[in-house]
Amino acid sequence: MGAMTETDPRAAGVCPERLARIAPWMDRLVAEGRLAGLSVTMQRRGQTVFARACGQADRDRGTPFTLDTVTRIYSMTKPLTSVAVMQLYEQGLFQLDDPVARFLPEFAEMRVAVGGNRAKIETEPARRAITVRDLLTHTAGLTYGFMEATLVDAAYREKGIDFLAREGTLAEMTARTAAMPLLAQPGSAWNYSVATDVLGHLVAVLSGRPFADYLREEVIAPLGMADTDFHVRPDLMPRFCACYIYDRERKLRRYDDSVETAYAQPPAIASGGGGLVSTAGDYHRFCRMILNGGEIDGRRLLGRKTVSLMLANHLGGDLASMGTPRFAETSYTGIGFGLGFSVMLDPAAAQIVGSPGEVAWGGLASTAFWIDPSEDLAVVLMTQLIPSSALPIRKELRVLTYAALVD
Incomplete structure (x- = not known):
């Protein structure tokens, strides 16, 4: 999708003077060397009221960061995978409380870690059995190897459980995951995990199609997300950005090149948990579909009641009440979790401006989005800095954008 075009924010109930605070904030992040480049795009009431990029997509090559720069969105892949799962739910192929082992028998007779070395x-x-809803809500007891906090995390690393790996198959990696002990009893705790990658394999099994094909044909293409895929097509490579980390002096250092990159080729495994690249404009198409109750430009991907179910909190309380989360792309207190998104329950408890019912998520490289149905608002932040915890830019941007709403 091409660059987004701004309209008069006043027509959408947004104050231009307050909105103008975002640009100098962006410029400071780049000028101070905290980010190489970034874009911020905001839509309200179906209109693009802010769309700006600054800095560089590749500092070594001097490539500017633009509104149509292609970025690694990592875990912002998860909501799209969840939509694919719920499309199959609408076809009557499973129920949310179905045991996953009904479709993926390798998850039968699971065991839970209780100690040892x-x-x-x-x-x-x-x-009890792991259910489909457990996978959608990260309460299945699975984990990520990169957590480096528990014996189970270590076992994931030792067994090479990595859905972004450049060899193997989705089925093989899922089977490897199922052979691991669970971190907690199913349904008892919230733990960020490879659950959405397992859901990608479930989509393949239920649909009878490779997961990447299903997602492209039934979600990405109908949404009109023309620049979104599991790799960067040759014609899009000039728009692909480099990815950065901080060195010990907190200076930006290249983590992955914009040209010499594995993303130039299709991956062996299509990671439903973190494999996509996308653009700001493309991701706004997804946000608009959710705000419209499952439809965009006359094309319906989900029923409105299904979308409502996805946006509801499916935990007993907030993330903080579900054990002690070790990592998330959100804070824990006042935040619940739906079927593929975090869900704002109480802005005061979360200590951040927002609306109850707003859904959000982010990616490893500091990208983020949130969708606020009560305000008919969607904001997308694109940048490339690993890890996402390196800067508080998501919270800062939330304050800047919500402060501009006046009607």
């Missing part, structure tokens, strides 16, 4: 993890039987 690196040489031998002590386990007990799972008290």
Whole structure:
């Protein structure tokens, strides 16, 4: 999708003077060397009221960061995968409380870690089966190897459980995951995990099509997300950006090149949890579909009641009440989780401006989005800095954007 065009913000109930605070904030981030480049885009009441990019997509090559720069969106892939899952739900192929083992038998008779050491993890039987909803809400007891906090995390690393790996298959990686002990009893705790990658394999099994094909044909293409895929097409490579990390002196250092990159080729495994690249304009298409209750430009991807179900909190309380989360692309207090998104429950408890019912998520490289149905608002932040916890830019941007709403 091409560059987004701004309209008069006043027509959408947004104050131009307050909105103008975002640009100098962006410029400072680049001038101070905290980010190489970024874009911020904001839509309200179906109109683009702010669309700006600054800085560089590749500092070594002097490539500017633009509104149509192609970025690695990592975990912002998860909501699209969740939409694919719920499309199959609408076709009557499963129920949310169905055991996953009904479709993926490798998840039968799971065991849960209760102690031990690196040489031998002590386990007990799972008290109940993992359900599809457990996977959608990260309450299945799965984890990520990069957490480096528990024996199960270490076991994931030792067994090479990485859905962004450049070899193997989605089915093989899912089977490897199912062979691991669970971190917690199913449904008992919230733990960010490879669950959405497993859901990608579930989509493949239920649809009878490779997951990447299904997502492209049934979600990405109908949404009109022309620049979104699991790799960067040759014609899009000039718009692809480099990715950065901080060195020990907090200076930006290149993590992945914009040209010499694995993203130039299709991956062995299509990661439903973190494999996509996209643009600001493309991701706004997804946000607009959610705001419209499952439809965009006359094309319906989901029923409005299904979207409402996805946007509801499916936890017993907030993330903080579901054990002790070790990592998330959001804060824990006052934030719940739906079917593929975090859900704002209480802005005061979360200590950030926002609206109850607003959904959001982010990616490893500091990208983020949020969708606020009560305000008919969507904001997308694109940049490329790993990890996403390196800067508080998401919170800062939330304050800047919400402060501009006047009607």
